[in-house]
Amino acid sequence: MSVPPILKVDGLYKRFGGLIAINNVSFEIAPGEVKGLIGPNGAGKSTTFDMITGVRPPTSGDIWFKAGRITNQPAHTRSPLGMARTFQIVRLFRGLSVLDNVLMGLQPKFPDGLFASLARLGSLRKQESESRDKAIQLLEFVGLADRAGHPIEALTLGQARLVDIARALASEPQLLMLDEPAAGLNDAETRNLGNMLAILKDRGMTMLLVEHDLDFIMKACDTIVVMDHGVKIADGSPAEVCRNRDVIAAYIGRRAADAEH
Amino acid sequence: MSKPTLPAAPTPTILPVFVFLAIGALIPLVLESGFYIRLAMLVWTYAVLCMGFNLLYGFAGQISLGQPAFYSLGAYAYAMLQIKLGWSPAVALGGSLAFVAVVSLLIGLPLLRLRTHYLAMATLAFMLVENGVANRWIDFTGGQSGVEVPALKWAGEEIGRTGIYYTVLGLAAVVLLLHDFLIRSHLGRGMQAIRDDETAAQALGVRVDLYKLRVLVLSSVMAAIAGICFGITSLRVDPSLSEFHVLVSLLTIVVMGGLGTRFGPIIGSVIVVALPQVLTGFGRFETAIYGACILVFLIFLPHGLSGLVERKFQWRADRATADAKRRKQVLKEEVS
Amino acid sequence: MLIKLSYLLLAGLTNGSVYGLIGLSLSIIYGSSRVINFAQGEFAMLGAMCAFFFMVSASLPWPLAMLAMIVVVVLAALALDYGIYRPLVRRRAAPLTIMIGTLAGAIILYGLAFVVWGPEQKFVPPVLSLEPLRIGFLITNSQQLSLIGLFIFFLMLTWYILYRTRFGLSVRATGVNPRTALLMGIRSERIVQFSFMFSAFISGVAGMMIGPLLGGNVGMGLLLTVKGFMAAIFGGLGSPFAAAAGGLAIGMMEALMAGYGTSLYAEPSIFVFILMVLIVRPYGLLGDYEAERR
Known part of the structure; x- marks a missing residue:
């Protein structure tokens, strides 16, 4: 008997004109879990993030938060439900x-x-x-x-x-979503951020991290979803993901992945 | 060692509001001349009009060049409801505000999707439409010559100039208190957040579209109150209420007083009403000097006169610093 | 029937050309600086009033008068650039603050013109002849026709500068992204200055030519600014040609409404129509260009 997930992304699909940006992506986040979402540039991380945060609606597929379907709910409904997010490009209110x-x-x-x-x-x-x-x-x-x-x-x-x-x-929030929190930070700042996220994790905060910095995400996350070309290619613990052939192929190239095995 | 006193959080006090109102209440006692009382009423009228615009543009960041249209609509509705429908002044007041609220809602629903310059141009178009209709629908609005506003009566007798003045002051006081409450409360914070970054505000649960619409309706209702003040002061409403010079006065007031400040609209109104009295000596140069004043303020005093005293939003920052200090003190005491 | 329609279309074309030229000018400035220039109509007013001043008061022949007029409007444009645009940009003022600054500029120009010429309507002499000219069944005059000619000429000139010169490439680049353009060695201040001068020149000439038809007075600038705005947002502020087309459309609608409906409500109805167009297409009828870029 497993705990019901706090966030469930089910068969997410997004098309921009003729381009399929996200193709059938599904994953779940359990309460207290820290989930990473990684992938090379253009893998569809940001689009997935945008759909979960309600910035743009998916073409099809569903997003469930705590047993409620929030797929097409506008962005402002997320915060009162218990989802909070940060921004990659800092968007603080300059006049305040x-x-x-x-x-x-x-x-x-x-x-x-x-x-x-x-x-x-x-x-x-x-x-x-x-x-x-x-x-x-x-x-x-x-x-x-x-x-x-x-x-x-x-x-x-x-x-x-x-x-x-x-x-x-x-x-x-019951779910904290961080959009590339380490982007542009120096080493000391990144370490400080990592410590802070560790404290939050100890307090039981559920988190979703979109990140570029592989080192950072390997340390911070319990499980990691890897995307490439709009498709989920791996989902598991950092160790599992590191060994995954497709992941190595996506990051380093097909030949390196073959050489590894 | 004596226990250090906790720094008091400088909650922005409401005191200046009462000072302004007290000065306003004393004016008829000090100035006997009807001319000066009329000028004082004009100051309050413009202050009310500009407080609405200040909330909308100075705080929520949504420009509307159509405020003179709501100003004029409020005055016309107030007069028409009395003349054509025979409503009492108090009911006509409520009725005309409700009417303007509905009109601004209908205008705002589609137009607030537009941003910056497009919003400015579209609301300007609305003002021109309103002015065009007021000028041309002669059977109803009386065209150029306008309509008469029934004089205020008390127990069957027309009230005197002082009575009218205190009525205007009362309306202005309500708007002033609302304006100040909004700015100092979490609602003012929310409006500034929308002005600075709509996406971030949305992510924090602020219903941006609803907020904008509400501020537009509120500022239009404030403009309508100003129009009614004008109506009961001058006893006449005509298309000049929504002419371009009203818009120019409005912008001059908020720029000189200080856009997005607590008391900019009042200070600006005092100056803009007083300035022509001083400038009469300049005769034909008056308009050019008006323009030069706006420009000089925009460039050299972007936060206006009020900004000199208030330092735009400084009180928010001061308050935050004091909060932090107090909290530090509390922690220190807990430890020791 | 057909004759009436042709007359209306001709009248619409004439007024529309002027609105279009002002819309085009507005759009050129907007394109390079993201500023809506409230003083655009004042340049046209200066054009008309200078035509009166130099041709009647100073009794110069028209080519000299036109040259003198161009000097005046270009100086006014430079004053706007150095006195308003640059100081505000250097102080990092918001675009709408700069717009209010240009409004102040418009008030100053109007105020100074008022000091010089007073409020009376002035007779602006025609550059070309107002003598009736017969083309087929239409009776017109060369002044009227010259406006349509000017419209086409300036449209082509703008197109040539924007799309066929290196300078025009810089102008377009600055409009898309001033910072990147600066990094690539384009001095955006120079570009903005050029756009102010060029658009003042266009509006000034348009004002000089429409002066004899509309009559000149120092208050005429505001109405022309507003019509130019409407032209620009109707067609699409993002492209000078869309704005010019918007002006033509407004001129035509005005003429047709005055001819077949009531001239009384022509103006408010057109504004209502433009508002409705904006609701459906927030960036103007032809305004996809800018919407895509956001």
Whole structure:
């Protein structure tokens, strides 16, 4: 008897005009699992990620989150359900301070709209100050509490990534999806990020990582899905995936894969 | 060793709002001349119009050059509901705001899909349509000469200038409080997030399209309130309410006052209403100087006069820093 | 029947040429700088008013007057570039802020013209003859025909510059990606400056030629700007030729509506129509070009 998966991608298929970008991709993520999604350039990782996060709908196939079908639900419905994401190109709100950026992760918990807010005017102040405390704690977790009042321009790329993660964590997601979190980071920053993800994993956070950096993903993930040319070519533990002929072929070339065996 | 006092989080206080309103309430007591009271009413009218635009463009980042159309529609609806349907002023007020809300909803649903320049041009087209109809549908709108707005009455008698002034001030106070509440609350944060990055806001669960539509409707209703203020002050509505010069005044006010600031619309309105009084000495140069003022502010004071005092959004940052310090203090105390 | 239609089409073609030329000018500036120039119609106003000034007040012959007019509008364009566009771009102002800046520029140009010429309608003398000219059953005049000729000429000139010269290639590259263009050694400020001057030149000449037909006054710029905007968003802001076609279409619609329906509501109905087109096709009727690029 296995635990039901938290995310289930079933027969995902995406066509752009005449080009089949994603062909029949399926995988599952169990609660507490850290799943990696890798593949060479143009393998369809980003398209798959976009479909799971609701940025673009699949041509066919289904996406299930916690027993609910979310295939064609728009992007804004993901966060209240318990899915949070970060961005490869940092997309923080430039006009807001670091703390306010993290607070935006809590936005769906606030009353929605002017009248709803006015009706709950009494409790709003309390909610705001509690939210701020929580946001500060998240900034402490990523080690940026002393930057709370800084503008976004004052951050380095690595720091901005961490703020993005803190912002995603603010909504208390059950599934955290990270889009190439290590891209553009230096070694120290990448190690720091790896440690942080390890702590999150220890706390039981389920994660989906799209990544280029193979070293990073081999250390961070329990299981890895490998894609090539829009097709899933492997799905298993890092060790299994490393031995997979198709994976070696996709990454290094067919001949290397043959030589290995 | 004395226990260090916790730094107070500088919650942006509502105090300045009350200061502005108190000054507003004192004006009729200080200035006896009807001319100055009329100018003060014009200041409040423009401030209300511009607060709506400030929320829409300064905070949510959605430009609408059609605000004068809603300004004019509000005034016309307020007058027509009284004249043609015989509604009482209070009911006509509610009715005209509801009417403008519906119109802006119908305009916003399709147009808010457009972005930046296209949105600007499309809303400008809407203003020209509204103005064209107001000018041409003479049987209904009275064409160029417009329609008369019934004077406000209290117990059967027309209320005097001071009474009208306090009515305008009351309407302006409601808008000012709403404007300030929105900016300081999580809703203001949400609007700024949409302005900065719609995709990221969406990923965080913000219903971007709905938010934009709501802000557009709210800002249009604020424009309509301004139109009604104009109507009860001047007792006449005509097509000049949605002419180009209103748009120019609006942009001048928000640019000089400071776009996306808390008090820019009020400060800008004071200046734009006072400026022509000072500029009358310049006679024919007035228009050119108006343009030069906008330009100088855009280039040298992009956050406007209000920005000099407020430092755009600085209070948000200060508050965040103070939050962090307080939390650090708490942690330190827990450890010791 | 047919005669009436032909007259209407001719009138539509004339006005449409002017709207098209302004739309074309707007689009050229937008293409190189992503800025909507609110002062575009003011260049046409300057063209008409300078024609009056140099030909009537200074009684110069028309070629000299046209030259003097071109100097004035190009100077105005340079003022717009150095006084508004560059300072704002260097301060990293948002595109819409720059748009508001050009609006300020338009107000200043209008205000200065007001100081010089006052609010009265001025008689702008025709460059060519207003004498009736008979072509088949149509009666027209050479001034009217020259506008249509100018429209075709400027359209071809723009096409030639954009697609047949190295300089035009730089212009197009800057429009697609100013930063990359800069890396490849293209000075985008120069390109933008050229586009301001070139479009002011086009609008100025259009203003000079339409002056005798519309009558000249310092307030005429705004209406022309608005018609140019509508032309550009109707056809598609992304391409000068789409914008020009949009202008022709608006001119035709105006004329046909005035001829067969009521001239009273011609203008608002056209704006409503354009709004509806925008709803269906957010980047204009012919505007796929830009939509694809986003």
